[in-house]
Amino acid sequence: MNKLSREARAQILGMMVEGMALRAIARMTGASKNTIAKLLADAGEAFSDYQDRTMRGLTCKRVQVDEIWSFVYAKQKNVAGAKAAPEGAGDIWTWTAIDADTKLIPSWYVGARDGAAAQHFIGDLALRLANRVQLTSDGHKPYLEAVEQSFGADIDYAMLVKIYGEPSGATGRYSPGECVGAEQRRVEGRPDPKHVSTSFVERSNLSMRMGMRRFTRLTNAFSKKAENHSHALAIYFMHYNFVRIHQTLRCTPAMAAGVSAKLWELADMVVVLEEWEKSQGQKSN
Structure with a gap:
């Protein structure tokens, strides 16, 4: 396996967060696809670990949560008939939380859209907060039990339940x-009531769908493995929180x-990746 320089690794990570496919990165950089895939996995582990350690004792005041859909290998309805579908194939949801003031994304979870996932996600969020917050979610029912279990009465929590009518104009799937x-x-x-909103988290999810090819609808750019889907998200959130300057804040969310x-x-x-590799006893790829 080729050994990449720090500059080359930074370049490849930059391409990843801009939504480029692994094969496209290989063509543009000359690095092998296996080397890039190894970098994806290692960086995902390293950045997930780093953010898990640093996102603690946060003094957020207003937090919004939501879920965004994607799929791995095949849509859920097609998994049964798919050829050699790997474990984790089918619909996959990314639960995200955002601080409405700093735009920091302190917690996320990749998995199903059920009660167990909600409890894991909300429980993780609660452990990262240092004070009472106002929380807003949509009307997804699993949030009710998850928030009660993780926060009890020590929270100001409201749901924003949207009411939908029939599609207007052209209709279709x-x-x-x-x-x-x-x-x-x-x-x-x-x-x-003035701050009961999910606008920021919904806009953040839109940025994810537009910025990561794995979330783009009606393409073949979806993740083929659940692990790589999670790794790509960890890299994306690391860049979003620490590197990318927010246009409104004029600094990074972190x-x-x-x-x-x-x-x-x-x-x-x-x-950060190199320090993680040292802690794991690995050599840089």
């Missing part, structure tokens, strides 16, 4: 229902949240 209204439902505590005191570059991400 992918025509969504028209949102004709939204209902605020207080669940726990005293949430401020800087705005006090998680980082400096503006990172792609080379800093490689340093």
Whole structure:
């Protein structure tokens, strides 16, 4: 396996977060696809570990949560008839939380869209917060038990339940229902009605779908393995939180949240990867 320089690894990671496919990266950089796939896996593990350790004691005030759909190898309805479908094939959901003020994404979870996934996701989020927060979710019912189990009464929680009508204009398989209204439902505590919103997390999910080819609909760019899907998300969130300057904040979310005191570059991400490799007793690929 070829050994990549720090500059080459930074370049490849930059291409990954810009949504390029592994084969396209191989063609443009000259690195082998296996080397790039190994970098994807190692970087995903390293960045997931780093963010897990640093996203602690956060002083968020308003948090929004949501889920975004994708699939691995084949859509759920086609898994039974798929040839050599790997474990984890089918629909896969990414649960994300965002701080409405700093735009930091402190927690995410990749898995199903059921009660167990909701409890894992909300439980992880609760462990990262240092104070009482106002939380807003959509009307997905598993949130109710998950929030109760993880926060109890120590939260100001509301659901924003959207009301959909029939699709307007042209109709078809992918025509969504028209949102004709939204209902605020207080669940726990005293949430401020002015801040009961899921706009920021929904916009963040849109950026994910537009920025990562694995989330693009009606293409063959979907993830072929659940592990690689998770690794790609860890790399994306690392870049989003620490490297990418938010246009409104004029700094990175990690800087705005006090998680980082400096503006990172792609080379800093490689340093984190190298330190993780040393801790694992690995050699740089």
